[in-house]
Amino acid sequence: MGSHSAAQAGETAVSAPGKVLLAGGYLVLDRDYTGLVFGLDARIHVVVQPVKTIEGVALREITVKSPQFTDATWEYGYSLSELGGGIKVTQLRASASLALQRNIFIETTLSYVLTYISTISRSAIPASSITILADNDYYSHPSSTITHDQRQAAPTPRSRFHTFHVPVHEAHKTGLGSSAALVTALTAALLAHYLPPRRFRLADQDPASSRRRLHNLAQAAHCAAQGKVGSGFDVAAAVYGSCLYRRFSAGLLAGLPEPGAQGFARRLAALVDEEEEEEEPRGGGDGVAWDGVVERDRVRIPRGVRLVMADVDCGSQTPGMVKKVLGWREGNAAEARRLWGLLQARNEALAEELVRLAAEDAGGAGAYDGLRRIIAGVRELIREMSAKTGVPIEPKSQTALLDACAAVPGVIDGLVPGAGGYDAIALLVEDREEVLEGLREFLKGWEGGASEEEGGKIGKVSMLGVREDMEGVRAEDPAEYKEWLT
Numbered sequence: 190m191g192s193h194s195a196a197q198a199g200e201t202a203v204s205a206p207g208k209v210l211l212a213g214g215y216l217v218l219d220r221d222y223t224g225l226v227f228g229l230d231a232r233i234h235v236v237v238q239p240v241k242t243i244e245g246v247a248l249r250e251i252t253v254k255s256p257q258f259t260d261a262t263w264e265y266g267y268s269l270s271e272l273g274g275g276i277k278v279t280q281l282r283a284s285a286s287l288a289l290q291r292n293i294f295i296e297t298t299l300s301y302v303l304t305y306i307s308t309i310s311r312s313a314i315p316a317s318s319i320t321i322l323a324d325n326d327y328y329s330h331p332s333s334t335i336t337h338d339q340r341q342a343a344p345t346p347r348s349r350f351h352t353f354h355v356p357v358h359e360a361h362k363t364g365l366g367s368s369a370a371l372v373t374a375l376t377a378a379l380l381a382h383y384l385p386p387r388r389f390r391l392a393d394q395d396p397a398s399s400r401r402r403l404h405n406l407a408q409a410a411h412c413a414a415q416g417k418v419g420s421g422f423d424v425a426a427a428v429y430g431s432c433l434y435r436r437f438s439a440g441l442l443a444g445l446p447e448p449g450a451q452g453f454a455r456r457l458a459a460l461v462d463e464e465e466e467e468e469e470p471r472g473g474g475d476g477v478a479w480d481g482v483v484e485r486d487r488v489r490i491p492r493g494v495r496l497v498m499a500d501v502d503c504g505s506q507t508p509g510m511v512k513k514v515l516g517w518r519e520g521n522a523a524e525a526r527r528l529w530g531l532l533q534a535r536n537e538a539l540a541e542e543l544v545r546l547a548a549e550d551a552g553g554a555g556a557y558d559g560l561r562r563i564i565a566g567v568r569e570l571i572r573e574m575s576a577k578t579g580v581p582i583e584p585k586s587q588t589a590l591l592d593a594c595a596a597v598p599g600v601i602d603g604l605v606p607g608a609g610g611y612d613a614i615a616l617l618v619e620d621r622e623e624v625l626e627g628l629r630e631f632l633k634g635w636e637g638g639a640s641e642e643e644g645g646k647i648g649k650v651s652m653l654g655v656r657e658d659m660e661g662v663r664a665e666d667p668a669e670y671k672e673w674l675t
């Protein structure tokens with residue numbers, strides 16, 4: 190005990206990237222198929238600071254703040270519960286008259302991670318103060334609050350993290366996966382802060398087992414907070430960065446008791462450690478190996494090309510779309526198998542072509558003709574999927590937008606990423622300033638091919654400042670965030 194005082198003395202900072210599922214939406218929910226996932230350079234940053242306690246008073250409180258949003262302070266008390274139920278986390282009321290604003294992603298992550306830490310280290314968990322800072326592109330900016338020039342300008346400490354003047358649940362998300370990046374960064378920051386480096390280390394020669402346990406714990410917490418089992422590609426991207434992703438078996442998380450319930454701590458530890466670091470005998474059958482597959486070398490962006498996202502100010506509800514697509518698949522098994530199989534083959538061809546172009550360092554006239562053909566083939570099948578399922582995955586208005594973007598000089602082509610619908614689109618473009626400027630100008634003038642019959646309509650389209658980022662979660666220098674820490 191006390192062996193990790195060095196880590197506790199200082200501050201800890203971690204960041205995790207956002208995501209875009211360039212290809213493999215819906216397919217990736219099934220382990221038989223894969224998704225082509227890119228991490229993005231929009232990150233969520235988490236800084237943990239120790240809280241000085243008055244001598245003799247052992248404070249057991251963790252305060253979490255998200256200073257870019259209004260009313261975004263959450264205070265928690267925590268204590269060990271009985272019967273191996275783990276660490277019970279209780280939100281505290283700042284004052285009796287204030288309504289309790291819950292943040293389920295923060296609360297769930299705290300209870301999962303503190304519980305896991307308590308199974309490794311018997312020493313008490315000291316109080317801390319946590320700050321969350323999100324890169325600006327996670328949320329749409331009302332044009333009145335941030336100007337184009339501000340967006341383009343080199344970030345200064347003051348402009349780096351925009352203040353949104355709304356509570357976080359009212360912020361208009363651009364779909365980059367804020368909750369997965371938050372849960373991953375928060376999990377990593379807590380592990381790095383409270384565990385000794387021999388138990389968890391992100392910096393330098395980051396042992397694969399640290400990242401793997403972080404992944405397992407963040408997936409479990411994110412799943413519990415979301416209340417559904419998605420494919421987990423967003424958490425995988427936050428942990429590992431860009432990759433070809435095959436999901437874990439959904440049943441892995443099924444047997445985990447609720448936080449506080451008997452045996453929660455032991456089962457969670459077995460799930461996270463895959464029983465490799467078992468210290469005391471546990472009942473057989475608890476251990477599970479995560480069977481998800483992350484292949485980082487099967488995904489590349491060629492030199493001279495970049496990924497661009499254009500935010501469509503509209504948005505779709507993913508869960509409803511997923512339900513409908515999967516419902517159709519169940520009722521039309523043979524046809525779905527054919528379509529899923531064809532799409533999987535084309536998605537893989539897309540990944541291979543990107544890797545080939547990156548390896549050959551190709552460029553110049555005609556270099557991207559093959560890529561363009563493959564993307565056209567993927568889009569054709571996505572439209573077939575839309576027509577058959579009745580779900581507007583690539584709605585007509587997005588088809589019009591993608592086609593028009595593809596005609597802008599230097600734009601290779603684009604896709605509706607993830608679940609599709611009326612959300613941001615992803616484009617592959619030649620990475621030259623005049624191409625970006627041309628695209629920006631083009632989008633500014635885009636009126637949108639309204640298609641009311643599909644129940645949605647594209648509003649203003651604007652280019653986000655994000656591009657691909659191959660790197661997953663990483664340790665950061667806490668000093669970088671000094672301006673933002675109170």
Ligand SMILES: Nc1ncnc2c1ncn2[C@@H]1O[C@H](COP(=O)(O)OP(=O)(O)O)[C@@H](O)[C@H]1O
Pocket residue numbers: 255292293294295321322323357358362364365366367368369371
């Ligand atoms: N900067 C932030 N600070 C605090 N909580 C955040 C932040 N960003 C996202 N969240 C949490 O994540 C939730 C959004 O998650 P979700 O609806 O799954 O969207 P996404 O698709 O971006 O992950 C918010 O309601 C909030 O609880």
Ligand SMILES: C[C@@](O)(CCOP(=O)(O)OP(=O)(O)O)CC(=O)O
Pocket residue numbers: 209210213214215216217218364365366418419420421422507511606607608609
């Ligand atoms: C349908 C999916 O395969 C892809 C959804 O991708 P999005 O990027 O659209 O996801 P959200 O951020 O949750 O809206 C569901 C999944 O894989 O979980």
